Amino acid sequence: MLARMAHDSDRPSAGHQHGCDHDCQTCGAAPVSGLAACPFCRAAYAGTTPGVTCPGCTGVNLQGRTLCAQCNGSLTRNCVFCNAASLLNLPQCSRCHEAFAGAEERKRARAAGRAPTTNADPTGAGIFNTLNSILKS
Numbered sequence: 034m035l036a037r038m039a040h041d042s043d044r045p046s047a048g049h050q051h052g053c054d055h056d057c058q059t060c061g062a063a064p065v066s067g068l069a070a071c072p073f074c075r076a077a078y079a080g081t082t083p084g085v086t087c088p089g090c091t092g093v094n095l096q097g098r099t100l101c102a103q104c105n106g107s108l109t110r111n112c113v114f115c116n117a118a119s120l121l122n123l124p125q126c127s128r129c130h131e132a133f134a135g136a137e138e139r140k141r142a143r144a145a146g147r148a149p150t151t152n153a154d155p156t157g158a159g160i161f162n163t164l165n166s167i168l169k170s
């Protein structure tokens with residue numbers, strides 16, 4: 034009894050409940066753990082590193098997250114070549130380093146045996162004609 038009363042009395046300003054992490058300084062919304070920016074006003078939380086922006090809810094997730102902190106959606110995609118999961122903000126597969134841009138088309142082209150090759154000219158006529166036109170000009 035006496036001990037509890039003494040404990041209460043050593044905190045005279047108990048009404049001040051500020052400082053649980055970081056409320057959004059712009060709109061005052063409670064922070065969403067796992068996000069790097071306020072989902073309401075888009076202001077970045079101080080001291081966080083933004084990672085992938087969720088394609089589902091547009092929440093800016095902290096760097097390194099693979100699931101959205103807000104909607105639990107996936108923040109990775111699977112490589113069409115090696116099937117490894119890579120974060121959506123990477124330009125290429127983190128395992129086999131195939132660029133994601135046009136990956137589907139490249140895979141189809143390879144499967145069909147039509148991998149793009151440099152159009153070699155076995156006779157060399159192309160180069161000869163080019164030289165010839167340069168000399169004539």
Ligand SMILES: [Zn+2]
Nearest residue numbers: 057060071074
């Ligand atoms: Zn805000």
Ligand SMILES: [Zn+2]
Nearest residue numbers: 087090101104
């Ligand atoms: Zn989301």
Ligand SMILES: [Zn+2]
Nearest residue numbers: 112115126129
């Ligand atoms: Zn890959």
